[in-house]
Every structure is written in structure tokens, then in C-alpha cells.
Amino acid sequence: MSAFSQAFLVTWLTAGIRLGGPVLLAALGETFAERSGILNLGIEGILLLGALASYLTSIHTGSLWLPLLAAMASGLAASLFLAWMYVTVRASQVVVGLVFNVLALGIAATVYRRTLAHASAGPIAMFQAVHIPWLSDLPILGPTIFSQTLPLYLTLVLVAVAHFALFHTRFGVGLRAAGENPRAADAAGVSVPRMRYFGTLLSGAAAGLAGGYLVLAQIGLFRDSIVAGQGFIALGIVIFGRWSPWKAALAAMVFGTCDALQLSLQLLGTHLPEDLLLSIPYVVTILAISGIFGGRDARPAALTVPYLKDA
Amino acid sequence: MKLIERRLTPNNSPTAIAATMLAAVLAAMLIASFLFLDFGANPFAAYYALFHEPFATLRGFGYAIVKATPLILIALGTIVAWRSGFTYLGFEGCFTLGAAASAWLALATAPGQWAASLSPFVFFPAAILLSFFVGAFWSGLTGVLRARFGGNEVLISLMSNYVAILIVKYLVAGPMRAPGSLPETDQLPHATWLAFILPGTRAHAGILLAIAAALLVWMLLRKLPLGFELVVSGMNPAAGRYAGIDVPRRTLFAAAISGGLGALAGLTEILGVQHRLMDGISGGVGFTGVIVALLAELNPIAVIPTALLYGGMTVGADAMQRRAGIPSSITFILQSLIVLLVLASSMLRSYRLNLGALRSKKEATQA
Numbered sequence: 001m002s003a004f005s006q007a008f009l010v011t012w013l014t015a016g017i018r019l020g021g022p023v024l025l026a027a028l029g030e031t032f033a034e035r036s037g038i039l040n041l042g043i044e045g046i047l048l049l050g051a052l053a054s055y056l057t058s059i060h061t062g063s064l065w066l067p068l069l070a071a072m073a074s075g076l077a078a079s080l081f082l083a084w085m086y087v088t089v090r091a092s093q094v095v096v097g098l099v100f101n102v103l104a105l106g107i108a109a110t111v112y113r114r115t116l117a118h119a120s121a122g123p124i125a126m127f128q129a130v131h132i133p134w135l136s137d138l139p140i141l142g143p144t145i146f147s148q149t150l151p152l153y154l155t156l157v158l159v160a161v162a163h164f165a166l167f168h169t170r171f172g173v174g175l176r177a178a179g180e181n182p183r184a185a186d187a188a189g190v191s192v193p194r195m196r197y198f199g200t201l202l203s204g205a206a207a208g209l210a211g212g213y214l215v216l217a218q219i220g221l222f223r224d225s226i227v228a229g230q231g232f233i234a235l236g237i238v239i240f241g242r243w244s245p246w247k248a249a250l251a252a253m254v255f256g257t258c259d260a261l262q263l264s265l266q267l268l269g270t271h272l273p274e275d276l277l278l279s280i281p282y283v284v285t286i287l288a289i290s291g292i293f294g295g296r297d298a299r300p301a302a303l304t305v306p307y308l309k310d311a
Numbered sequence: 312m313k314l315i316e317r318r319l320t321p322n323n324s325p326t327a328i329a330a331t332m333l334a335a336v337l338a339a340m341l342i343a344s345f346l347f348l349d350f351g352a353n354p355f356a357a358y359y360a361l362f363h364e365p366f367a368t369l370r371g372f373g374y375a376i377v378k379a380t381p382l383i384l385i386a387l388g389t390i391v392a393w394r395s396g397f398t399y400l401g402f403e404g405c406f407t408l409g410a411a412a413s414a415w416l417a418l419a420t421a422p423g424q425w426a427a428s429l430s431p432f433v434f435f436p437a438a439i440l441l442s443f444f445v446g447a448f449w450s451g452l453t454g455v456l457r458a459r460f461g462g463n464e465v466l467i468s469l470m471s472n473y474v475a476i477l478i479v480k481y482l483v484a485g486p487m488r489a490p491g492s493l494p495e496t497d498q499l500p501h502a503t504w505l506a507f508i509l510p511g512t513r514a515h516a517g518i519l520l521a522i523a524a525a526l527l528v529w530m531l532l533r534k535l536p537l538g539f540e541l542v543v544s545g546m547n548p549a550a551g552r553y554a555g556i557d558v559p560r561r562t563l564f565a566a567a568i569s570g571g572l573g574a575l576a577g578l579t580e581i582l583g584v585q586h587r588l589m590d591g592i593s594g595g596v597g598f599t600g601v602i603v604a605l606l607a608e609l610n611p612i613a614v615i616p617t618a619l620l621y622g623g624m625t626v627g628a629d630a631m632q633r634r635a636g637i638p639s640s641i642t643f644i645l646q647s648l649i650v651l652l653v654l655a656s657s658m659l660r661s662y663r664l665n666l667g668a669l670r671s672k673k674e675a676t677q678a
Contacts, residue, residue, distance in 0.1 A: 106643025
């Protein structure tokens with residue numbers, strides 16, 4: 001392999017894994033929600049609130065970790081409200097999620113303008129790439145996987161944790177039962193509402209963190225348009241990943257590399273129109289979840305179906 | 312005995328529904344008042360500004376009609392799709408592509424272009440057909456993935472919005488760009504503008520198109536056998552199949568009509584308001600239209616007043632921003648809070664305030 005094409009590959013894959021990180025984190029949480037029977041469309045809005053919370057916290061404290069904590073707290077608070085709407089009120093999950101995203105946009109825009117009057121909005125302290133000794137010297141793998149930021153490594157650890165929790169614990173069995181056959185789960189003594197609350201809260205905490213990740217490790221600024229459908233992409237990745245954490249990791253990396261393709265192609269100086277290249281990740285996600293390649297069977301059977309015990 | 316006790320069956324009498332919905336709207340307005348106070352504004356003055364300009368001044372009412380026009384068309388698209396069981400959310404994309412299609416045809420009627428001799432009597436029907444078919448084709452793609460391959464239309468249509476917006480961004484930055492600095496097209500020839508219909512206002516003929524569409528959708532769903540088949544396919548696909556309805560084909564049909572209506576919303580915005588194509592014209596109207604349809608309980612006629620109310624609030628929000636310095640993004644909060652609390656208000660109907668418990672408690676303490 002010539003030095004040039006190797007450099008191209010390394011730049012491309014490094015950017016791909018970097019870009020796939022936040023959506024993977026959000027998708028991991030959403031996997032728990034959907035496995036419990038809740039389609040949480042509201043994570044697009046939660047990502048935005050998490051990004052805002054972490055940006056504001058960072059401006060006021062200059063810390064790296066407190067903003068992540070704030071992002072997670074805002075995600076938890078928002079998803080507690082969403083869980084109440086989904087599980088207790090039993091409102092349509094698509095409608096609630098959709099309207100919540102509009103609400104989150106309004107809140108983010110309002111709060112941002114309100115607080116900007118006091119604080120100066122400049123660049124913030126960001127997570128830097130951490131080179132893992134020895135491993136980061138490996139060819140290709142070293143620079144692409146072992147020279148990323150701390151949030152990415154933590155997300156990869158969470159993939160393993162999520163897989164274990166979902167498939168090797170009592171909690172995971174109950175959660176999956178609530179999404180597959182709530183009536184049977186109920187008969188077996190699993191509280192379906194509680195499992196669905198847990199699922200939604202986990203998706204909210206993860207989406208909030210993912211918003212913080214975007215701001216603290218990738219962009220370093222806040223704008224209303226910062227999320228740009230990454231929450232929706234995370235939902236696509238859950239389907240693409242067949243509701244399994246480690247397949248979601250693969251799916252997120254495929255998405256990230258598609259997204260990074262456009263950056264790398266511009267680096268090569270090709271004259272393809274930038275806007276059409278930008279649409280590649282969306283088109284790939286659409287194709288991946290289109291059903292053309294199968295995959296409907298893996299869907300939790302009771303997804304989006306409200307559960308009423310008395311009926 | 313508890314003070315608040317759960318009813319065995321929710322109280323769904325019209326009075327109870329009206330009362331709980333009113334309570335939800337008032338609660339949302341109360342929450343928003345705190346935001347107004349936070350910005351140092353008097354909530355009463357803010358609400359006065361929000362409703363006075365669009366509904367008590369002619370100029371403001373004209374703007375309310377302008378804002379309501381695309382909302383009505385998108386809400387109608389939502390109704391056709393959702394009542395047929397096709398949860399389509401791709402109206403941002405249909406709107407943008409419909410706008411691009413009508414702008415393209417309008418620019419072709421400029422002097423020296425291939426359609427320069429086109430009379431307005433041909434242009435407007437042609438633009439409507441073209442936009443409708445572009446939108447129908449676009450949403451039809453999602454329809455095919457759902458009807459043929461069982462893909463999830465909620466996510467596919469959400470994703471398709473970004474693709475459509477990027478396509479139009481490419482068009483205004485490249486092939487359709489006017490010579491000059493900004494990525495936008497030339498101004499459309501005056502003959503292709505929709506006529507203004509209320510003297511002294513910006514209200515344009517697009518509202519007539521929207522009202523006609525509302526009547527057509529009402530007829531389709533209520534009076535025509537085809538509409539009956541659509542609604543049956545939506546309510547119970549299994550029963551539909553049993554009754555001999557080709558459900559996938561009906562889904563595809565509903566998808567196409569719905570996207571076509573969404574694209575007409577883009578047409579009215581381009582030919583009636585913007586008069587040139589640029590990037591980012593949709594500005595979230597594709598989602599607001601869906602919310603309008605939901606608030607109107609998927610009823611095509613009720614969509615018209617609901618959209619006027621919603622459009623009016625958007626106009627009022629700008630007035631509020633000018634007069635009281637309150638960011639207009641607060642109306643996003645107010646509008647979505649109203650919807651969420653109205654949804655949640657059904658909970659209230661499952662409980663009953665037990666005044667008897669209060670009395671017996673009092674007697675118990677006295678005794």
C-alpha cells in the first residue's frame with residue numbers, strides 16, 4: 001500500500017470512528033428503551049438539551065467532567081417526563097417524541113439566548129485524544145482506534161456493559177420480556193411499567209451524555225443546529241444493529257465512516273458536490289433500515305404498544 | 312377513603328373532555344408566564360401582544376393566513392397518511408422539494424427561457440401538478456419501502472428529510488444559483504406570483520388552494536369508497552385484507568397523496584411569499600403541520616381554524632419579540648407544552664375528586 005493511500009485510509013477511518021461515537025452512545029441507551037417496548041423518538045431533543053447543559057456548565061466551571069454530569073442529569077430529567085407520558089399516560093409514543101423535540105428546540109433556543117446575556121460564549125475546554133501506549137503504535141489500528149478521546153473509550157466499554165446487562169442479568173431478561181410479551185412478563189412477576197421507566201430513563205441518560213460528548217469532544221461550541229438529526233440516526237442505528245449493543249457499535253462505525261467519507265474526499269480534492277456527499281450517511285441509514293435486507297424479525301414484538309394491566 | 316380516587320372507567324363526557332383540555336391549555340399558558348416574567352415582561356402584556364396583532368388587526372390577520380396556508384396543506388397530508396396507518400414524518404423534505412419544483416418551473420417562464428410564452432392559465436395548473444408529483448414521488452419512495460419491504464416509515468421518512476434538504480441545498484448552491492454572492496435563485500417572474508387576495512395584507516391565493524384541498528380530503532375520506540378503504544386499512548390491516556382490500560397498494564396511494572399535499576405547501580410558500588428559492592425555507596413547518604393535524608384530531612375541516620390559530624400565534628410571537636423583547640422561541644415552548652399537556656389531560660379524566668372524603672375526614676377530627 002502506498003504511503004498516500006494508507007494516509008487516506010487512516011484519516012478516513014479515524015474520523016469515521018470519531019463521528020460514530022456520540023450516535024453509538026445514544027443508540028446504546030435507545031436499545032434499552034426499545035427492548036422494553038418504548039420507541040423514544042425524543043432522544044433527538046434530549047441530545048440538544050444535553051449539549052446545551054454541558055456547554056453552559058463548561059463555560060461556568062471550565063471542568064471536563066461536571067459538564068458530562070450536567071448533560072446526563074438533563075437527559076434523566078427530560079426522560080422522566082417522557083416516561084411518564086409514554087408509560088403512565090400511555091400517549092402515542094410517536095406523537096409525544098415528536099412534540100417533545102419541538103419543545104426541546106424551544107427550550108434550548110430560549111435558555112441559550114437568556115444565559116448569553118451574562119456569560120461570554122467562547123470556545124470551551126475539550127477532551128483531547130489519548131494515545132494508549134504501545135497499542136497506538138500499531139499500523140492503521142493504532143491511529144484509528146487507539147488514539148481517540150476518553151469518551152470514545154468509555155462508550156466502547158459501555159457496549160460490553162450494555163451487552164452483559166441485557167443478555168446476562170435478571171434485569172435484562174425482565175426488560176426484554178416487557179418489550180416482547182408484556183402480559184407474560186407481568187404474569188411472571190415483572191413490573192412492565194417499571195421496566196419501561198428504566199428503559200426510557202437509560203435512553204435519556206445516554207442521549208444526554210451523547211449531547212455532552214458532541215460538545216466536549218467534537219465541536220466545542222453550541223448552536224441550535226448542533227444535533228442535526230443525530231438522534232434520529234441513533235434510532236436508525238438501533239434498527240440497523242438489530243437491537244443488539246455490539247451490532248449497534250458496528251452500525252455506528254459504518255455510519256461514521258460514511259459521514260467521514262465526505263471529509264476525506266474533499267481532502268483528496270475530488271469535485272463532487274459537497275451537499276450530495278453530506279447526504280451519504282442518511283441514504284446509507286435509510287437503506288440499512290429499509291427492510292430490503294430483512295431484519296423485521298428482530299424487532300421487539302410489543303414496541304410502541306402501550307400496556308394496560310387491567311384490560 | 313382517599314381524597315382523589317381512580318375511576319374504574321375514564322369520564323369521557325364532552326364536558327369532561329372540554330374541561331380537561333381547557334385546564335391543560337391554561338396550565339401551559341401559566342408555565343409560559345414564568346418564562347415571560349424571567350425575561351422581565353408582564354405576562355398579560357405578552358399574551359395581549361401574542362393574540363392582539365394576528366386576530367385584531369387586518370395586517371396581522373393577513374400574516375396569520377400566510378402562516379396558516381402551508382400548515383393546512385401539511386396537516387392534510389398528515390391526515391391522509393396517518394388515517395391510512397402510514398405514520399409519515401417526511402413533510403420537511405416534501406415541502407422543500409415542492410418549493411424547488413415550482414421555483415424551477417417559474418424560473419423557466421422568464422424571458423428567454425424555454426417556457427417564456429407560458430400563460431398564467433397554463434403555468435399555475437402545471438406548477439401545481441409538477442409540485443404535487445414531485446412530492447408524491449418522494450413520499451412514494453418511503454411508501455414502497457414500507458409496503459414492499461416492511462421498513463419502518465417513521466424513521467425512514469425522518470431520515471429522508473435531511474436528504475431532500477441537502478438536494479435542494481445543492482441545487483441553490485450549484486445548478487439553480489443566480490449570479491451573485493448568496494446561494495439562492497433569481498427572483499421569480501412577477502407573473503408567476505400568487506395573487507394577493509386581501510387588500511393591504513400579504514395574504515395570497517394559496518389559502519384558497521389549501522381550503523379546496525381540505526374539502527377534497529374531507530370528501531375522499533368521508534364520501535368516497537377509496538377513502539373508506541384507506542381508513543379501514545389504517546384501523547385494522549388484517550380486517551382490510553379479509554375484506555379484499557389490497558392494503559400495500561392503498562398504503563402506497565396514501566403515501567403519495569400525503570407527500571403531494573406536503574409539496575403543495577412548499578409551492579404556496581415559494582409562489583406566495585418568498586418569490587425565490589433559497590436554503591432552509593422549511594424552518595420546521597413540516598413538523599408544525601403534523602402537530603396541527605394532531606390538535607385537529609385528524610379532522611380535515613377542523614385543520615383550517617387550528618392552523619389559523621397556530622399561524623396566528625407565530626405572527627403574535629414576532630410582535631411579542633418586537634414589543635416586549637421576548638425571544639419568539641418561547642412560542643415553540645408554549646405550543647408544544649399545550650400539545651403535551653392536552654395529551655396528558657386524559658389522565659385527569661381517570662380520577663375523581665372525592666369531596667365526600669374531605670367531609671368525613673372533617674367529621675372524624677371533630678368527633
